[in-house]
Amino acid sequence: MARIPSLKSLNAFPHAEEHLLKKTYSGAVVTILGLLIMITLFVHELQFYLTTYTVHQMSVDLKRGETLPIHVNMSFPSLPCEVLSVDAIDMSGKHEVDLHTNIWKLRLDKHGHIIGTEYLSDLVEKEHGAHHDHDHEQEHHDEQKKHEQTFNEEAQKMIKSVKQALGNGEGCRVYGTLDVQRVAGNFHISVHGLNIFVAEKIFEGSSHVNVSHVIHELSFGPKYPGIDNPLDDTSRILHDTSGTFKYYIKVVPTEYKYLSKKILPTNQYSVTEYFLPIRPTERAWPAVYFLYDLSPITVTIKEERRNFLHFITRLCAVLGGTFAMTDSLVASVAMHATWNA
Known part of the structure; x- marks a missing residue:
């Protein structure tokens, strides 16, 4: 099946060429911190989902x-x-x-x-116990x-x-x-x-x-x-x-x-x-x-237990937000390093 060239314009995740990518120690540190934060938040959200609550x-x-x-x-x-x-x-x-x-x-x-x-x-x-009938x-x-x-x-x-x-x-x-x-x-x-x-x-x-x-x-x-x-x-x-x-x-x-x-x-x-x-x-x-x-x-x-779709929605929001924040922080560190160079 032939690919439609115009579909490339809809790509929301463009990739840079391999020779344009540069891996740094500061980026690795930020990535590790981001992963730790995401794991912590995932465990917290999982516990929150598994915990029951009561309705009166x-x-x-x-x-x-x-x-x-x-x-x-x-x-x-x-x-x-x-x-x-x-x-x-x-x-x-x-x-x-x-x-x-x-x-x-x-x-x-x-x-x-x-x-x-x-x-x-x-x-x-x-x-x-003193109340008795007369016969007794x-x-x-x-x-x-x-x-x-x-x-x-x-x-x-x-x-x-x-x-x-x-x-x-x-x-x-x-x-x-x-x-x-x-x-x-x-x-x-x-x-x-x-x-x-x-x-x-x-x-x-x-x-x-x-x-x-x-x-x-x-x-x-x-x-x-x-x-x-x-x-x-x-x-x-x-x-x-x-x-x-x-x-x-x-x-x-x-x-x-x-x-x-x-x-x-x-x-x-x-x-x-x-x-x-x-x-x-x-x-x-x-x-x-x-x-x-x-x-x-x-x-x-x-x-009652919380809805599974509600759990997935919260999980995507938390993990996606953490990933976006980490990506922005890595870009900021890389830009700062470039200016100092």
């Missing part, structure tokens, strides 16, 4: 009839495990015991080292008579054991999972499970109950990349005072969608806190309350 969307929460998992991991350095109890209640005022709920207590020495473990199954305060009153009355005979002995034994633990600086770590209904409610950790007279004998007043605590983890579902649980690694230590801590939590239902199309249902939350000091004349007992409410809005977080 909001919609009305349509979930019904599901449970809300609450993962708890806390330490109480000034209270033994024998006196601590966990109580959960929903907005209707009904205390619930979930058979799938697992809460464990770990005995800690004064240095925070584990010295024993105990399974905590009494999630309902004993004082709230006589049965419980008979049982109460039997327990009265051994109560004093068992109570004295427990008081002695707890006081010894307090003297040794023993603490407690409470961890596990609470599965509650998806309605507003609260759970709290306190000494409310104790008989009031036993508690008075042990602590000699509510103002001597130290509910200092460290929240290692508090979450409402599995973790996803980038989640920030604001109460994780939070410590509240009391000195020469006592009181009740209240954490007001707004739980936001969340769905995290991975690039693989896998969907992870979970929850994130925000929190505000309030501390109410106990006065010596008050009869209320200190506790740590977590009062939660659910948002009606679901947040969907979706992983």
Whole structure:
């Protein structure tokens, strides 16, 4: 096929004759620097392309009839495990015991080292379990008579054991999972499970109950990349005072969608806190309350990757610009050398 001579005028890349080209050391140095810059920029653009980013969307929460998992991991350095109890209640005022709920207590020495473990199954305060039908009153009355005979002995034994633990600086770590209904409610950790007279004998007043605590983890579902649980690694230590801590939590239902199309249902939350000091004349007992409410809005977080054509466009712009800058610099160096000659 014959070539069309007029096409030569459209050549945007003319070449000089070989004998007109001159290679210099300065040009080689600039070329090497240009290559290093282009390699660096290429790696940066490649990493930028391979890195995923997230897109947030909001919609009305349509979930019904599901449970809300609450993962708890806390330490109480000034209270033994024998006196601590966990109580959960929903907005209707009904205390619930979930058979799938697992809460464990770990005995800690004064240095925070584990010295024993105990399974905590009494999630309902004993004082709230006093509502019974009339048909069962006589049965419980008979049982109460039997327990009265051994109560004093068992109570004295427990008081002695707890006081010894307090003297040794023993603490407690409470961890596990609470599965509650998806309605507003609260759970709290306190000494409310104790008989009031036993508690008075042990602590000699509510103002001597130290509910200092460290929240290692508090979450409402599995973790996803980038989640920030604001109460994780939070410590509240009391000195020469006592009181009740209240954490007001707004739980936001969340769905995290991975690039693989896998969907992870979970929850994130925000929190505000309030501390109410106990006065010596008050009869209320200190506790740590977590009062939660659910948002009606679901947040969907979706992983996405940048478009390949966008990556090619940026790459051409970066590498082409670097090449043009290097070429101009070489020409400038060559011209300067010619003038000096």
